[in-house]
Amino acid sequence: MAVRVARSSESFDLRKKVLRLETLYDVSRALNVLRDEQALVDEIVARAVALLDAERGFGVVFEEQSGPAVVSTVSFPTFPGSLAAASDPFVLDLCRARGPLSRTGETVLGSAAGSVVGAPLVVRDRVLGVLVALEREARGGGAAAFDDGDRRFLESVAALAAPALDALRQLRALEADVDRLREENRALKGSLGIDELLVGDSAGMRRVKELVVRAAASRVGVLIRGESGTGKELVARLLHAASPRRDGPFLALNCAAVPETLLEAELFGIERGVATGVEARQGKFELATGGTIFLDEIADAPLAIQAKLLRVLQEREIERLGGRRRIPVDVRVVAATNADLERSIREKRFREDLYYRIRVVEIPLPPLRERREDIPRLIGHFLSRIAAREGRRPKSLAREAVARLLDYPFPGNVRELENLLEGAVALVPGETIEAGDLQLRGGRTGPGSDGSLDLATLELEHIRRVLESVGGNKSEAARILGINRRTLYRKHVSN
Numbered sequence: 311m312a313v314r315v316a317r318s319s320e321s322f323d324l325r326k327k328v329l330r331l332e333t334l335y336d337v338s339r340a341l342n343v344l345r346d347e348q349a350l351v352d353e354i355v356a357r358a359v360a361l362l363d364a365e366r367g368f369g370v371v372f373e374e375q376s377g378p379a380v381v382s383t384v385s386f387p388t389f390p391g392s393l394a395a396a397s398d399p400f401v402l403d404l405c406r407a408r409g410p411l412s413r414t415g416e417t418v419l420g421s422a423a424g425s426v427v428g429a430p431l432v433v434r435d436r437v438l439g440v441l442v443a444l445e446r447e448a449r450g451g452g453a454a455a456f457d458d459g460d461r462r463f464l465e466s467v468a469a470l471a472a473p474a475l476d477a478l479r480q481l482r483a484l485e486a487d488v489d490r491l492r493e494e495n496r497a498l499k500g501s502l503g504i505d506e507l508l509v510g511d512s513a514g515m516r517r518v519k520e521l522v523v524r525a526a527a528s529r530v531g532v533l534i535r536g537e538s539g540t541g542k543e544l545v546a547r548l549l550h551a552a553s554p555r556r557d558g559p560f561l562a563l564n565c566a567a568v569p570e571t572l573l574e575a576e577l578f579g580i581e582r583g584v585a586t587g588v589e590a591r592q593g594k595f596e597l598a599t600g601g602t603i604f605l606d607e608i609a610d611a612p613l614a615i616q617a618k619l620l621r622v623l624q625e626r627e628i629e630r631l632g633g634r635r636r637i638p639v640d641v642r643v644v645a646a647t648n649a650d651l652e653r654s655i656r657e658k659r660f661r662e663d664l665y666y667r668i669r670v671v672e673i674p675l676p677p678l679r680e681r682r683e684d685i686p687r688l689i690g691h692f693l694s695r696i697a698a699r700e701g702r703r704p705k706s707l708a709r710e711a712v713a714r715l716l717d718y719p720f721p722g723n724v725r726e727l728e729n730l731l732e733g734a735v736a737l738v739p740g741e742t743i744e745a746g747d748l749q750l751r752g753g754r755t756g757p758g759s760d761g762s763l764d765l766a767t768l769e770l771e772h773i774r775r776v777l778e779s780v781g782g783n784k785s786e787a788a789r790i791l792g793i794n795r796r797t798l799y800r801k802h803v804s805n
């Protein structure tokens with residue numbers, strides 16, 4: 311009789327060992343496929359509790375930077391939570407011991423437990439969490455203590471689970487890093503860097519930035535309007551940089567600066583042999599495929615070109631000069647003007663249908679004199695940029711000089727401010743720029759000025775007045791002034 315009992319208990323122990331080995335094997339396989347911490351902890355706690363003949367059990371993975379706490383319980387109707395578990399005396403003992411422990415008559419999580427066994431989840435000397443099983447049932451009923459074999463089994467489960475958990479957490483941290491880097495990249499290339507590049511917090515500039523960010527996502531036509539030097543080209547570039555086309559080309563073409571006869575070939579390209587010796591050449595539209603084309607001074611595009619532009623915008627294909635092939639182009643068009651386009655339409659100098667195509671979104675750039683609060687930040691921006699270019703420390707502006715600038719009307723807007731500062735930095739040998747170092751227009755300050763206007767300034771004033779009288783249309787102004795458009799452009803822009 312005694313022998314039979316011994317035999318049956320031996321075979322029971324053997325069966326138990328085999329079962330535990332199989333469990334360890336299953337656990338290790340499960341750990342390889344589970345990609346979720348919760349599922350992983352659920353799996354090992356459930357298996358451990360079952361194999362240890364325990365009535366209850368729990369697993370806790372503590373909160374860390376790379377992940378929130380994970381809790382899994384078996385037969386705990388009310389579990390106090392991961393924080394309470396982390397401060398439980400038995401759990402703390404496990405963390406300190408860095409190895410398995412079994413006890414009887416212990417209080418775990420506030421309630422008396424007949425017997426308890428636990429193992430910490432340790433990786434590279436770091437405790438990630440614990441596995442705990444409670445209330446061992448004796449064979450045939452009643453309570454029993456967890457033994458050596460139980461401790462070793464739980465230790466093995468923990469040894470398998472800990473590196474798997476660690477790997478999952480590292481993976482998650484890496485994924486978070488990748489997301490962050492992607493976001494930063496987007497920020498650098500796109501809309502989030504806009505505050506550093508387009509300086510100004512005035513209501514007008516905030517509106518501009520908002521419009522840039524919103525219009526960047528789509529391909530709708532954007533018309534940027536504003537006086538000379540207000541930042542139209544800068545905004546066009548930002549619009550491109552913030553758009554999904556940012557990796558494509560950005561090509562600018564000034565419709566006022568290119569002679570009419572060359573404008574068509576510049577835009578649409580030319581086929582070989584159109585005139586003797588002419589080689590085939592791609593136009594800006596073809597070259598800008600996948601990117602953005604910036605049509606500056608759009609009001610000055612001749613009517614014949616306007617008709618062709620409209621066709622490109624409608625059909626998204628071009629024909630080279632002297633060619634019959636239709637070449638598809640995928641280009642976003644951003645246009646800019648300083649002119650009164652509505653007036654040009656009334657005077658039949660600008661096509662209304664083209665106007666609506668290019669002006670789905672309009673971004674108005676306010677003149678600098680209407681947003682003086684932006685001047686101090688712009689000063690700082692340009693002084694540090696000039697200094698960075700020259701590899702020196704930024705010079706500073708005397709208070710009187712800043713006051714003078716805050717008071718100045720800036721007919722040339724931001725470009726004039728930039729030029730003024732460049733000039734002053736170049737002229738002043740010391741570290742501080744005084745009010746007298748600023749060569750403001752109109753003879754208000756600056757060396758050698760007595761308040762009278764010189765010839766060049768008078769000429770410029772006259773050009774400005776004529777331009778104003780024709781709503782900013784440079785072709786028209788050039789005709790009235792009796793000079794060609796390029797000359798006008800040169801005189802107007804370089805001043």
Ligand SMILES: Nc1ncnc2c1ncn2[C@@H]1O[C@H](COP(=O)(O)OP(=O)(O)OP(=O)(O)O)[C@@H](O)[C@H]1O
Binds near residue numbers: 538
């Ligand atoms: N808000 C701003 N923040 C920083 N720099 C600016 C800002 N606005 C303009 N600038 C700078 O001022 C200069 C003139 O700007 P931009 O060439 O874009 O003006 P524009 O409106 O196209 O002028 P124009 O009508 O004469 O062609 C550029 O060097 C540009 O980088």
Ligand SMILES: [Mg+2]
Binds near residue numbers: 542543606
């Ligand atoms: Mg410009």
